[in-house]
Amino acid sequence: MSSATGSGPSSGPDTVATRWSRRLGEGLLGRPRGGRFDLFPYLLMLPGLLLVMFVTLYPIVFAVNYSLMRTQVFKQLAFVGLANYARLFADPRFQTNLVNSLFFVLVGVALTWTFGLALALLLRRQRWGNAILKTIVLIPWVTNQVVLALMWKWLLNGEFSPINYLLGLVNLPGLNPLISTAQALPALTIVNAWRATGFSLLLMLAGLSAIPVEVEEAAEIDGASRWKQLWYVIIPLLKPVSLACIITLTISFFNIIVLPMDLTGGGPLNSTEVLSLRLYREGFQYYNMGSASAITLVLVGLDLILAWAYYKLIRAETYYR
Amino acid sequence: MGTLTRREFLKRVGQGSMAVGGAGLLLPVSTWAQGSLAGQSIIHWSLLNPEGKSLREVALKEILGKFKEKTGITVTVQTLPWQELGTKLIASVQAGNPPDSSRVNIFTLKMILKADALTNLDLYLKKTFTDAQRKDFIVDFTPPVIVSGSKWSMQIEMTPKALFVRKDWLARAGMKAPKTWAELVEVGKAMTGGGKWGYMFNGSKTQLNQVETIFQPHIHGRGGQVLDASDKGVFNDEAAVKSYQFLSDCVHKHKITPPQVIAMTYDEVTDAFKSGRVGMIQEGSHRYSDIAKAIGAENLELAKMPSDDPKRPSPTIITGWGMGIPRGSKHPDAALEYIKYYIGAEAQEINARVAGSLPTRRSTLDRPFFQSKEAAYMRWWMDYAAERGEIIINVPTFTQLNEVMVDALQQVLNSPSANVKQVLDDAVKRYNQLLQA
Structure with missing residues (x-):
């Protein structure tokens, strides 16, 4: 194609337009000329x-400089x-922040992925009301976090919670996780996982739709139970989508701030204060x-480590090579 | 127009002079909106939304309309959460995109000035106000708002705090509003039950800057201090220990306060009072009208902050909003006109009549509304402020002070057996170390 063979856009008179067109074609193909x-x-x-460098590199240079x-x-x-780093790492509050963040992220991601997969498996063959159900699950993901925080604060309030009212009707003790240093972080993590389940569900549904039906049928003919099909066939085939998710x-x-800020304010006693x-x-x-x-910069470092791990895992993945 | 006789001319000049002289008592020296300012548009940052439904927002809308009518200047209000106004202002000035004018809370003023984010108003004020007008403020905010010998914001609202009590609940219990902390416990016990609580305060870190106002009347009312003269933390004295112990006892011993307060914000405590969940809270005059509207003015009693001495109440902590011109404002003159109007008699009367906000200017009190029956409760606030008013602490590290104090409160509330003295010693040490950093 193009100038090397003397055909295509460059075969006519060598006008400015054709020269630019040729260069554009070559450029887009990334082929050096001569x-x-x-x-x-x-x-x-x-x-x-330049735009990307400005909005990514400049803040990093700014942060390195100020740090x-x-x-x-x-x-x-x-x-x-x-x-500043020495003081930070010697600060017990920072250590608490780090541990809180790791719990919040690792447990939260595991829950979100599990909820998303479970719902996707339920909904993928569901025909009636599928769109409505998916929309309902997606609503928290697209709703303002302040609104979600206020709603959950009310639902989890030991004094005024309608959940506690319902629990009381069946003689069960009420919940009051937001005032407990042991329960507040798990509660925040679960609320956040609930919020993000819609995102996970969408990715999992997309992943499931890409798995050929024949593969599952073959596993079924081979006598694999539903659980074994899930464990040995579906989950491995969902690996690329799962990793992206x-x-x-x-x-x-x-990097989340609004939900913890408005739901718990980091309390009680910094038990829900995450790094962000x-x-x-x-x-x-x-x-x-x-x-x-x-x-x-510590957060950027953690993100880079995770990006590196992601890259490694993608490279190690074998199913779609 | 026909020709004037000499007598008529002199009479008209005399009337005009009297009008100008009279207005001079209330209005700044310069005239409203110079010709060149009419048609300008300014951006103003506020916690209030003129399209909102609260009474303060309704008042704001009326003020904006009147201001435009009078000056031809359009004010576009950008609404931000009150607890973020100061910090967002610093960020906007740093980014080179500040509003033309902004509300400035008295307790964030020094932090904002540390960031050099406000315009020095001295020159404007000298040009605009006479000496008498500069002294025309009900409460003297001079010590906290004069920084480096200059003025950077003008007080537009005065907000003392008091104990808001459910009058109908008191009547049902056959009791009177408490004058001492011991009486508050007794009244609280009588009010508590059936999903209702006697007393609430906010112990969450979400609206951080409203926590210190709980402690100042408690600690100062007991003869202690939060900070010493050099602004170092001293809130580990006997009065502070008693105050923290009292709040802990309200939850654990007297059970008149729900443990939930550890996670409740200032706004949530107000909402709990408005929805009839609690009988007594500490609240500011700025929310009186909205609360009275929610529960009925006949069910609301104002009481001075209790103390250990029934003859001498604890101080009322006076806070309030000022208005300033951010550094880099594109329309400082129009912004100044807005400030002038906002602290003028007309706007202050609208704020008082519609929203129940207390005026800052003494001369405003001559307006007819303040002589009416509806304004009687305002005189109660002003008398209390005059008797035991105390301006809120305002130091550049006010947010950190709040955080350290609320961490100590959460520790005490979280563990009924906590050694309060030890907790406060640690807190004071932490705060003072922070000052050195």
Whole structure:
């Protein structure tokens, strides 16, 4: 194709239009002309690339810079090296934040994935009311987190909860998880998993629709029980979709602020204060930009580790090679 | 128009002078909206939405209409959560995109100034107000709002706090509003039961900056201090220990407060009172009208904050909003006009008449509304403020102070056997270390 064979867009008179058309075609194919490096495709990418670099690299450079400084609001007072990091890692509250975040993310993602898969398995063959059911599950995912937080705060309020009223009717003890240092974080994690189940459900349904019916039928003919079909056939075949779902949720859960802020405020006694909430407080309530930047970079580090793990797992995956 | 006789001319000049002189008592020296300002549009940040339904929002809408009518300046209000106004203002100034004017809470003022986010108003005020007008404030906010010898915001509202009591519940129990903390416990016990509670306070960190206001009347009323003269934390003295112990006892010993308060915000406590779940809360004058509307004014009694001495109530903590011009405001002159109007007699009267907000300007009290029966309760607030008013603590680290105090409160509420003195010693140490960092 194109200029190498003398056919295609370049075969006519060598006008400006055809030259550009040829270059565009070559550029998009990424083929160097005459063995020379072609700048043109990169020029086309440049505006987007600059924008992406600005919104990703600039904040990182900003955060690295501020994390090494003693600050007064946005004013840099002195270079302090790694002192902000040292203080952070020695801070028991930060250690609590880290543990809370890991629990919130790992347990939350596991629950969300499980809920999503379970619902997808239920709904994939369901014909009646399928769209309505899917919409209902999706509503929390698309609803403002402030609204969800207020609703759950009311539902989980030990004094005014309608759930407790119903439990009381059948002589069961009421719930009051938000005032308990042991129960508040699991409650927050479950609420968040419930919120994100719609997202997981959509991905799982897409994944399930890509699994050929014959594969499941073959397993059934071979005498595999439903459970074995799920464990040995469906879940392995859903691996790429599951990984995409898990990594997206992981990053999303690590960075969540609004739900914990409005549902528990990080309490009681910091038992639900996750890293992102602490970051918000340091940055936008206390204006300790040095500490906030150090926490940001710790979060970025955690996200990068997870992205790397994701990449490795995708590469190790064998089913669609 | 026909020609004037000399007598008529002098008479008209005399009337005009009198009008100008009279208005001068209430209005700033400069005239309303210069010609060049009419037609301008400013962006104003507020916690209130002029399209909202609360009485304060209804009042705001009326004020905006009157202001536009008078000056030709359009004010576009952008509404933000009250607890985020200060921090968002700092961020917007830093980003180079601030509003033209903004509400500024008295307790976040110093943090905002630390970030250099407000315009110095001294020059404007000197040009605009006479000395007498500058002193025309009911409560002297000078010490907390003068920073580095300059003024950065003008007080638009004065909000003292008091004990809001369900009068109908009191009558049912055959009791009177409490004057002492011991009486509050007794009244609380009589009110508690059947899903209703006697007393509530907020112990959540979600609306952080409203926690300190619980402690200030308690601790100062018992003769202690939250901060010393150099702004170091000293809230581990005997009065503070008694205060924390009292709040813990309300939950664990007297059982007049639900354990749920550990997770309740300031707004949620107010809502619980409005919905008839609790009989006594500490609340500000700014919410009086909305609460009276919800439960009926005849069911609402205002009481001075109790103390250990029935003859001397605890102080009423006065907080309130000011209005300032952010650094980098694109229309500072129009913004100043808005501030001038907002602290003028007309707007202050609208705020009082519609929303029950207390005025800040002494001269406003001459307006007819303040002589009416409906405004009688406002005089109660102002008398209390005059008797035992105390401006809320405002230090640049106010948010952290609140956090340390609420962490200590949650510790005490979470564990009935907690050593309160030890908890407060640790809290004070933590706060003072934070000041050094």
